[in-house]
Structure formats: structure tokens, C-alpha cells
Amino acid sequence: MPKIVDHEQYRKELLGKCFDLFAQKSYSAITMREIAHGLGVSTGTLYHYFPSKQALFEQLLEEISQQDVAMALAELGGRKPLPEAMAALGRYLVKNEDYFIKWTYIWVDFCQHQDSEQIKVSGVLTRANQRYQQAACDFLGIQDRVLASFVLSFVNGLILEKLWGDETICFTEQCALLGKMLTAYLPQSVDSDGSDRQR
Template identity: 50%
Template sequence: MPKIVDREKYRKELLWKSFDLFAQKGYASVTMREIAKELGVSTGTLYHYFPNKEAIFLQLVEEQFQQDIINFLAEAGDIKTVPERIRALVNFTQKNEEYFISQFLLWSDFYQHQGKSEILNNEILKRVAQKSRQELLKYLEIEDKAIADFVINFLNGLICVRMFEGEMISYEEQGELLVQMVSGYLANW
């Protein structure tokens, strides 16, 4: 009797395993052959699921985004106010800092390898960016896209600064400033 394989589940497993390799060695330096070897599959199997390394990366970005949303919402629970929701975002970022740093470094390597125009014109990356803002607006229960942009930029900036300054920058202190800024902004509208 032939083995029954859930192809979608297997594809996702390959994606998540490839993240570790990309994060460790960088996007540019990893080949499809090396990915297949590290994942313990043949190159033919890898090509069956993904036409090239870029496709692996882009599908990984989509998969990580979806899983990050699921993980965050499960952890955050039912929080009622915008300040509490922002604190939950900051806490989630802090708890998963190493993962987000690895993600940031991988994205930076991809950016350097692909180039600015390729990145800015990539439909998958545009879709993920737009969806992340929509999910944040829905979570915060607000309609002002500028706030979603601000919160995302703030958290990304906080991750970047902590890569170089570590504990000198406090999530708690910066998170409270973010709460005050957003709350003050909303109070004036």
C-alpha cells in the first residue's frame, strides 16, 4: 500500500526547516542542493515543491506571517483596550526577539541579493505587507492606517536597535512610550 502524504503539510514542514538554514547561513549563500541536503530530501523532491530558492523564501515569508498572526492572537487572548493590545504586541515581540532578529537579517540578505526594485515590485511581499497592516488595524480595532504603519515601524526599529544595543534599550520603557503616543494621537482625533 502506498504511503499517503499530506502534500501541503509536508511543504510547510520543508519551509519551516529551510528558515533555520537561511537564518544560519543567509539567503545568498545557500543553494537548492544545500537546502535539499540539510532538509534530508532529494533535490528532485525539493524542486517538486518549489521551482527555485526565491520561491522557497517568498512562500516562507507568507507562511511565517500567517503563523505569527495565529501565534500572537492565541497568546494575546481577549484584550479589550488599545493600550493593552499594544502592550501585548510589545510583549510578543520581546518574547520572540531572537526569531524576529533572524527574520530581519534574512529579509535584509534577501533585499541585498535581489535589489530594491525587485523587492518593491514583488507582489507577494506587497501582499504580506498590506495584510500585516490590515491584521493590525483589525486587532487594534482602529481604522487609521497611519497608526498601523507607525506601530509596525516602531516595533521593527526596536528590534533593529536591540540588535546593536541589547539590554540598553528596554521593551517595557519603549512599549509604554508607544502606548502613550498612540493613545495621545487617538485622543486628539
């Protein structure tokens, strides 16, 4: 009897193994043949699931952004007062620092070797950014997408500083400072239990 393959599950398994391959070799340097070898599949099998390296990477970005959001929200827990929420975010960044640095490196390398218009057309970056913004809104208990985008930009900046080797950056200190700034920015909206933080 032939083996029944769940193609969607198999595609996700292949994607899950690609992160480390891109982190080890970089998007620009690795070939589809090397990816197939690293995954232990034929190049034909790889091309069956992913028509190009860019398509593979874009699907990886979709998967990672979904997993990142689900994992972060699960680990960071429910709504907390803003200072506690930012302290939890700082601890989460410390715990996952290596992963975030690798992912940022991979993403920067990908963008460096793509036409910016081509990236916009695919929509993958837009969808990932919307997913992250919604997660930031949910985490902070706000509806202000501009503020959520600011917080994400702040976090991305911290990760880039770490990527560049700045060992003076402390995620917990920086997040605590951002928590104080946000509390001052949202004075009427922040109550003692952290609910109704909307502007």
C-alpha cells in the first residue's frame, strides 16, 4: 500500500528546517541545491514545493511570523499593567536573543539582494508586518497601530544594535525605559491593572 503523504505538513516540516540553513550560510550564498542537500531531499522534491529560493523564503517568512506571534503571545501571557508587560517583553527578548539576531540577519540579507518593488508586490512583508502590529496591539492592550509600529521599530532597533555587536544594550533596561515612556504618553488611558490602554 502506498504511503499517504500530507503535503501541507511535509511542506511545513521542510520550511522549519530551512531557518538554520539560511542562518548558517545566508540567503544570498545558499543555493536551492544546497538547501535540498541540507534537508536531505532531492532538488526535484524541493522545487515541487517551492518554485524558487525567493518563494521558499517568502513562505518561510509567513510561517515564522505566524509562529513568532503565537509563541510570543502565549509566553508573554495575558494583559498586564504596562510596566509589567514591558518587563516581560525584555525578559522574552533576552531569552530568545540568539534567535532574533539570526532572523534579523537572514531578513536583512534577503532584503539586500531583492528589488524593493518586488518585495512590495509579493505582499509577504506587508502581511507579516500587519501580523506583528496586531500582536503588539493585543499585547499592549491598545488599538493605535502607529504606536504599535513604534514599539516594534524600537524592538527591531535593539535587535539590530545587538546584531552589530553592541554589548552595552540591555533588553530589560531598554524595555523598562520604553514602559516608562509609554506610561507617560498614555496617562489617562493606563490604569492600575493595565486594561483599557487605548488612545
